[in-house]
Amino acid sequence: MSRRVLVGVVAVVLVVGIGVGLALFQPWRLVTTRTADEALLVPTSSAGAVVVPTTPSAAPVAPAPSSAASSVPAVPAGPVALASGPFRSLEHATTGSATLVRLADGGHAVQFEGLDTSDGPDLYVYLSDKPSDSAESAFGSGFTSLGELKANQGNQVYPVPADAALEDVRSVVIWCKRFSAGFAVAPLERA
Template structure:
């Protein structure tokens, strides 16, 4: 009788350890908690769309004291491993700096989420086959930082030396599980 009780206590202890470790790794509570952010848009005025897309180096002229900006690329998010919607727009300001604006973003919350610009096409690989959402760290990418919130409006500065030639998509990337939550085609 004592032996059975000892076995059940040992099994129970192992299950408890597995549950605690699983909760730490997967952080399932994030699926039920939305992190909303509403950053104001850049103060510069949008004066047009660059003809050369991401590689366009034309810098819009400032209008007196008022900085201006042009759109280099813009696209709607599509679902990857999680339902994702909103708009990703890349701008160049009159001072030559660039930034990414996520507008009306709505995706699942999760552990270790980041914003990247990548050389992989939006929509995964092989039309959604198994593993198609894990390709975005296989090539070139520019890391813009941790996702500020899974819902709302937010901006990310693009590093001055970042080469956007050949970049094809904006990705909400989960580093912990190496998978895209959502992607936007910026080609």
């Protein structure tokens, strides 16, 4: 094989390798930012912490009707925070908090407040049955997916599927599916 052909083959292999590497790793995402500014479901204190009721009586309730139906337990008038915690960084420095919220209609959602993490390819939000202090590798199984991460910064809300086993939920994770890596985890254990 002539030297010219060898150089041509090496150049083609190098270009293809660089192209595949760029497509997989998307290194520019380390310096890009996507911001969300969705309305939060539950109020926060002046310090930015979510107000989580510690007793059932602390939750807002609708006025009880004066008819015979008053024996039915009162339903919260609006969203109620069930569990909340700050993010712990895993592979990428992350700040902000996550809150599991029971909606007035009986459904559930998870809200992120003040999220700030790296952007990355293939990021998802998972509800996990693992405690937030587990090793990073533990979060790749035993989860319910809430979908793709909407943005790497800001406030955002994720509906929880009706069939999710919330009694097993211990944390929420930002997970990179492509590389099986956790960006961050926050506890969602009820008090």
